[in-house]
Amino acid sequence: xxxxxxxxxxxxxxxxxxxxxxxxxxxxxxxxxxxxxxxxxxxxxxxxxxxxxxxxxxxxxxxxxxxxxxxxxxxxxxxxxxxxxxxxxxxxxxxxxxxxxxxxxxxxxxxxxxxxxxxxxxxxxxxxxxxxxxxxxxxxxxxxxxxxxxxxxxxxxxxxxxxxxxxxxxxxxxxxxxxxxxxx
Ligand SMILES: [Zn+2]
Numbered sequence: 001x002x003x004x005x006x007x008x009x010x011x012x013x014x015x016x017x018x019x020x021x022x023x024x025x026x027x028x029x030x031x032x033x034x035x036x037x038x039x040x041x042x043x044x045x046x047x048x049x050x051x052x053x054x055x056x057x058x059x060x061x062x063x064x065x066x067x068x069x070x071x072x073x074x075x076x077x078x079x080x081x082x083x084x085x086x087x088x089x090x091x092x093x094x095x096x097x098x099x100x101x102x103x104x105x106x107x108x109x110x111x112x113x114x115x116x117x118x119x120x121x122x123x124x125x126x127x128x129x130x131x132x133x134x135x136x137x138x139x140x141x142x143x144x145x146x147x148x149x150x151x152x153x154x155x156x157x158x159x160x161x162x163x164x165x166x167x168x169x170x171x172x173x174x175x176x177x178x179x180x181x182x183x184x
Pocket of ligand 1: 012015016017018019056057058107108
């Protein structure tokens with residue numbers, strides 16, 4: 001890849017979230033293990049706003065391993081249950097921005113878990129727009145076809161990897177996933 005900011009190793013040393021995960025930068029951690037770190041946002045949308053990050057430097061959610069995405073969301077679920085009890089929240093919002101256009105502020109995958117209270121004035125309810133029937137049909141068929149192709153290719157790659165397990169081991173290949181994601 002030409003852009004060095006897309007290289008995992010390069011950016012890692014400077015990345016605030018990698019440094020939080022490693023303990024080089026102090027954060028108000030509430031939970032960490034070998035895969036993820038969860039800590040309080042110091043500029044919260046509501047008191048108790050938790051950020052969950054993968055410990056390894058991955059640019060954004062779509063580039064994460066499926067299993068790690070599952071683990072991060074499972075932990076978000078667990079913490080949101082705890083929030084109901086301990087913070088007396090009435091619900092929670094789970095928010096993931098993929099890319100700057102979606103409000104992602106740093107190039108390290110991150111999940112927001114925001115406890116919600118009556119009249120907390122946060123919003124975060126998507127607007128309701130009109131779309132014509134033809135357009136929605138086009139979108140459906142484009143996405144359905146692409147999804148099938150994506151999953152077929154992914155299955156083939158994963159089967160190949162299973163066969164060379166000793167070589168690939170647990171190593172996450174961002175380049176491979178990028179190619180899948182970007183369809184190149
Ligand atoms: Zn990072």
